[in-house]
Amino acid sequence: MSETKTLPTEYVSHPGEIKSSLGHTVRTDEMIINMGPQHPSTHGVLRLEIVVDGEIIVDVIPHIGYLHRCFEKHAEHMTNYQQVIPYCDRLDYCAAINEEHSYVLAVERMLKIEVPERVEYIRVIMAELQRIASHLIAVGTFGIDAGAFTPFLYAFHDRELILSLFEMTCGARLLYNYFWIGGLSHDLPPQFVDKAKEFCTYFKPRIKEFNDLLTYNEIFVKRTANVGVLPQDVAINFACSGPMLRGSGVNWDLRRDDPYSVYHKIEWEPKIGKGEMGTVGDVWDRHIVRMREMEESVKIIEQALAALPAGNVQAAIPKRIRPDAGEIYARTETPRGELGFYIISDGSGTPYRVKGRAPAFVNLSVLPEISRGGMIADLVLIAGSVDIVLGQVDR
């Protein structure tokens, strides 16, 4: 644990010690404000209790739990393992496919099932499409946090195209229930590959356009560079993951460092923040990491589409799924970071215990640490750059 940051000297006030021009002592005080749960930029029902001295933030205390839905308890009370999957969708509703992926992976590893290669490729394609969709929400709403509304709609326009691909595949646009244990709910429709290739071709110039509009905008850079700096050691100590961690310059991506699916057969590289505009680990770095990850995802999708083998999309699995008694922890790289499911089986048809390690929750815990000494406007940006989804934070 790093030592607590002290406020920069120019921000330190001395309550009760300010003299007015007439010589009176003016009483100044810290003020406590509640940002949220109904506030436009807490990205859901997060409540931030902020102690401010004027516009300067002295402390931030996040209060969570407004969206607690007893996911873990529900998981224990299903009649079988498959029924948990739709609940996983609802953890991170912006990246449902990635949540399913973690859970399905955990159960498959417990059962020691090998899934067909086609399934793995389709899973990679879907997970990366979902990653783009999720990052689009993240950078779009981040634009709103910075006061630019237009990039948000550009992002949503492109996300819509991805959702149409999903709809074409499994009928759902937000919560898919598409990855099943040992396979998928449906095979890809015949026109999917062409449409997905079309999307990749269309999307690459759009990233550049988005960067021109927002990322390299002078005002935006001024607002985000050197703000909310998350040093490497703090990031590691708080167990941050995903773009939060990579933004701080730590080269760690589960897709490469704890390979699952067929990521090891595909050529790509994790993107890290380099402090191009300010300090390594500032808000701008986290933003640019998301932008560049989208480019990488497009690369992955294109390669996976090219290498997509034919075959069955369902492995042979037992009729009744009863893993042997034991435990497993399986993790995947979701758009928000490391999502792991720790499942304990007692040999029965339902999980004995399911624990989700939610990256948004862990990343949120670092928020007070990096917000102190900034301004309210900075806090909004920092909270936006953490990219929380309250469904996942509260579970």
Next chain:
Amino acid sequence: MEAFQNLGFWGTLLVTIVLSALPLVFVLLYALVTIYLEMKVAAHVQDRVAYMRTGWHGVLQPIADFIKLIQKEDIISVAANKKLFILAPYIVFMGTYGAYAAIPFSSIFIGANIDLGAFFIIGISSLVVVGILMAGWASNNKWSIFGAVRSAAQMISYEIPTALAVLIAVMITGSLNLQEVTKFQAGGIQNWLIFGGPLPLLQKILITPFTLITFLILFVASLAEVNRTPFDLPEAESELVQGFFTEYSGMRWALFYVAEYANMFLVAGVAVALFLGGWESPFGSFLSGPIWGLFWFIIKGMVLVFLQIWLRWTLPRLRVDQLMYTSWKVLTPFLFVCIIAIGLILVL
């Protein structure tokens, strides 16, 4: 106004009321048009179509919005200071509308042809700050207070560059009367103050870069005066919810809104009168005259309003310290340089 001198008390009163209501009609019509324009421009910037169902391409939507706002319940929160809360929107609107008195719409129509026109506008539009502070304080809401204080700091800071830019125009034309300033720029686009005004050629060539910069600074400062992006901190939605009018709803809220839009045209109008030739036709005597004058003034003003809208839907927002930095360390020093340079050139 000489024509109305022999009407007696009641006649004068009637004429005064009618004449002073004319800008009000304009402001209300303009607000409806601009709200529509804002939504449509925003939509097209964002690759959407905006409202299409109320009338042809949704032209009736502002009216529908207006009717809806009238019907809304008038909510005043229990903890609010009721008197100030009710009074605030009127003061804001008054400050804005009062300034319209000295705006020269046409060669024959100006509410009050006073010699200190430009000064009067700067002075009376400062009343808006009082109204905003009042609204923020009376709402008894921490976010509103934040918005109000930010707004006060911002408007007061940006009055300096605005006033300095006005001063430059006054230095060149030698008058604070906006009619005089406009007439000074007669004779076509090359005589506008933004291009140095009708000065001898050498002076004109020397002075043009400085007047261009002054106009740009005036435009930027006016964005801050009317709380538009990138200076929309007082109502920064993602930070302060709605800023100083968070607690307002219905017609009171609409009054703030109308005042804001009226303010947009006001600052555009001042910039037009000072630097873009006011109601003078850009083609010299071609298409000039009182009615054409009105047309040119409104067209030029609306172009600037369009620019404001365009910027709003493109740029992110500055932070408080950056806002102050821009005003005190960038705009104001530049204007001082311009003042000295223009002063020297004029003495030449």
